[in-house]
Amino acid sequence: MHRTRVLYATDGSSGAEQALELLIGGFEPSGVETVEVISVVARVARGLGSRPEEAGAPETIIDAAHSEAAQRIVRDASQRLQEAGFQTVETVRAGHPAETIVTHASVRRPDLVLLGTRGLSGLSRQLVGSVSGKVARYAPASVLVARTPGPIRRVVLGYDASPDADLALDGVGSLPLRQGISVTVCTAYEVVAPLRSGIAPTMFAQVDAARREDLRLARKAADAIAADATRRLVERGVDATPRVSHGSPHEQLAILASELAADLLVVGSRGLSGIQRFFLGSTSATLVAHPPTSVLVARRNPDA
Structure with missing residues (x-):
């Protein structure tokens, strides 16, 4: 029997929490092969140089505090899933949330991408134009956008x-x-x-x-x-x-x-x-x- 592979995207927000509750409360662990928990850290601009020869596009870096927060969010979600009987994989990536999730899904090939509608990364209630909307449009797998906890x-x-x-x-x-x-x-x-x-x-x-x-x-x-x-x-x-x-x-x-x-x-x-x-x-x-x-x-x- 085929078992579902799930990619769960989280930023620790209330919307992501609803998606996690939907997964834990609604899905049977024996029917799920793995849940990969992913959080995306946005790159931030370091700033322009002070000398003319340093002028140009600002360098983007990964903020250490944000990276640590993302790792903690992924670890906590993974622990809750394991306690509920799911097998998990933990992943943190850097980049634009929607593009990074879609690219990662293209590589990992899950059966289902799960995410919430609102989040710390600016998800809007409106599906169109939001991170969830872009993932739903472009991900190479089925996408479940959670609005209720199940x-x-x-x-x-x-x-x-x-x-x-x-x-x-x-x-x-x-x-x-x-x-x-x-x-x-x-x-x-x-x-x-x-x-x-x-x-x-x-x-x-x-x-x-x-x-x-x-x-x-x-x-x-x-x-x-x-x-x-x-x-x-x-x-x-x-x-x-x-x-x-x-x-x-x-x-x-x-x-x-x-x-x-x-x-x-x-x-x-x-x-x-x-x-x-x-x-x-x-x-x-x-x-x-x-x-x-x-x-x-x-x-x-x-x-x-």
């Missing part, structure tokens, strides 16, 4: 039948969780209302009839997609139910996750319907910019 019981899976949505479905079924989960498969469809400007009033009825037919066909297709994903999860022993919604996919996923008080929202990194904009790009609404729960962006490990 455990994980209720999961919302965004599914649109795309290849990446299939990865998300597989990821839900293979997570090494401590307890069983209930999954709500959310398939959203959207049919844009036609513009009436420039249309003769005598054509309104025909246009409306055509849109109603489009809605009917879209709903039928969405029902079939959600039912198929639900069936596949049930066949794997997962408690799953379908939910089909009309509206923008990213908004419907966020609304459903909030409505169900979901512990985890799972999607593929790309999709046929643009679901990825919710997790990796859209800032058009508060609900979209601030998802109410932890988010798992599923991505295939190149070595898998």
Whole structure:
């Protein structure tokens, strides 16, 4: 049986603490091969020289106090994980947090990168543009951005039948969780209302009839997609139910996750319907910019 390799990024902040609690409280140690605990120390500028010939770009150095703090943070997190039954590896690196985590993940090839949403390194609540957002976008592995400490019981899976949505479905079924989960498969469809400007009033009825037919066909297709994903999860022993919604996919996923008080929202990194904009790009609404729960962006490990 495959055991999950986890790369846990921490800076000792409250967000990183939530991610650690989610790992300890939600994941079964026997299903995890190793947890590599990594902390990134930002380089600081030493300053410009006082003589003209020394002028130029400032030299960057690693602050000793920051390095010692990072080592302590990693050591403390590793000890807590070991006490919970996990095997750990400790790592401290220097550089820009997001770039360093992504580069390290490219070398180490974990199955899952875990980190929080806010931290001492300037993580913002908004996933886009933050360290967590950049890692979720570029890491060569699935990325779990923790917003709650766990455990994980209720999961919302965004599914649109795309290849990446299939990865998300597989990821839900293979997570090494401590307890069983209930999954709500959310398939959203959207049919844009036609513009009436420039249309003769005598054509309104025909246009409306055509849109109603489009809605009917879209709903039928969405029902079939959600039912198929639900069936596949049930066949794997997962408690799953379908939910089909009309509206923008990213908004419907966020609304459903909030409505169900979901512990985890799972999607593929790309999709046929643009679901990825919710997790990796859209800032058009508060609900979209601030998802109410932890988010798992599923991505295939190149070595898998």
